[in-house]
Amino acid sequence: MREKKRLESGLTTHEELARRSGDINAYFDLAREGEDVSAELRREVDELRTLVEKLETATLLSGENDERNAIVTIHPGAGGTESQDWAEMLMRMYMRWAERQGFQTQLYEYQPGDEAGIKSATFGVNGQYAYGLMISEIGVHRLVRISPFDQAKRRHTSFASVYVSPEIDESIEIDIKPDDIRTDTYRSGGKGGQHVNTTDSAVRITHIPTGIVVACQNERSQHKNREKAMSILRSRLYEHELEKKREASRHIEDSKLDIDFGSQIRSYVLQPYRMVKDLRTRAEIGDVDRVLDGDLNELIRAYLLARRKEQQG
Numbered sequence: 419m420r421e422k423k424r425l426e427s428g429l430t431t432h433e434e435l436a437r438r439s440g441d442i443n444a445y446f447d448l449a450r451e452g453e454d455v456s457a458e459l460r461r462e463v464d465e466l467r468t469l470v471e472k473l474e475t476a477t478l479l480s481g482e483n484d485e486r487n488a489i490v491t492i493h494p495g496a497g498g499t500e501s502q503d504w505a506e507m508l509m510r511m512y513m514r515w516a517e518r519q520g521f522q523t524q525l526y527e528y529q530p531g532d533e534a535g536i537k538s539a540t541f542g543v544n545g546q547y548a549y550g551l552m553i554s555e556i557g558v559h560r561l562v563r564i565s566p567f568d569q570a571k572r573r574h575t576s577f578a579s580v581y582v583s584p585e586i587d588e589s590i591e592i593d594i595k596p597d598d599i600r601t602d603t604y605r606s607g608g609k610g611g612q613h614v615n616t617t618d619s620a621v622r623i624t625h626i627p628t629g630i631v632v633a634c635q636n637e638r639s640q641h642k643n644r645e646k647a648m649s650i651l652r653s654r655l656y657e658h659e660l661e662k663k664r665e666a667s668r669h670i671e672d673s674k675l676d677i678d679f680g681s682q683i684r685s686y687v688l689q690p691y692r693m694v695k696d697l698r699t700r701a702e703i704g705d706v707d708r709v710l711d712g713d714l715n716e717l718i719r720a721y722l723l724a725r726r727k728e729q730q731g
Contacts, residue, residue, distance in 0.1 A: 484550025495577030502535030514712025521545030
């Protein structure tokens with residue numbers, strides 16, 4: 419089914435490219451006849467450029483799991499309300515980005531902060547190449563701003579970590595021994611319907627050998643939440659093993675692109691100046707609001723280009 423979707427998407431894209439090229443040629447013909455179609459022509463060229471850039475980005479995705487759905491987990495760093503608010507801002511940014519790409523999102527676990535923001539959140543991003551695109555986001559994200567929670571209006575630095583794993587299917591075998599996991603149930607809080615919030619339907623699973631903890635609370639049934647949590651755990655363990663292999667084979671250097679979970683990858687500065695800077699690729703964007711509203715493609719593309727250059731170099 420995944421291959422069928424990929425081929426159908428390719429055919430649809432080919433048809434759209436042909437249609438847009440035809441439309442642009444038609445506008446040029448009208449312009450030669452003296453009609454003012456400059457606005458329409460500019461719009462078509464811009465839309466065609468966006469489509470071509472999206473296709474070029476797809477050519478940079480060649481990993482065995484790049485086509486899969488992604489499972490994203492966000493945790494605030496030290497700093498209480500400040501970092502918890504920043505973690506929720508990141509979650510909103512990724513949700514908006516996914517919406518712009520035509521991807522579907524599903525919230526699996528959401529723990530609200532004491533005053534604002536979140537203590538943790540896990541959600542799925544479903545769509546072709548979701549994991550391959552979102553792998554660029556793994557690591558620690560840093561925010562510098564005037565705190566909305568500080569009456570003295572002082573500048574604060576907040577951190578939040580993002581972890582992304584591919585959603586794997588039954589074709590990939592992951593051996594999880596019953597004695598290696600601990601399952602806890604609890605009453606879910608935050609987002610959800612009345613029944614979800616008033617029963618002990620939420621499930622948290624701890625994989626004791628690795629310390630990986632996953633949770634799911636979006637289903638009414640404890641059984642369904644456990645089933646989904648186990649699926650997330652399998653994906654996390656699979657990514658954990660991949661990361662160990664990458665760690666064993668890569669050279670340790672400051673400019674490495676295959677980052678360790680926990681390393682700082684990007685800064686979002688709102689004060690004293692406004693700038694988003696990726697510390698791996700040196701890509702900089704002055705329009706911070708646009709990025710926080712989900713316009714991440716420029717940063718993702720810069721990462722993928724730099725990664726390919728390093729792999730070839």
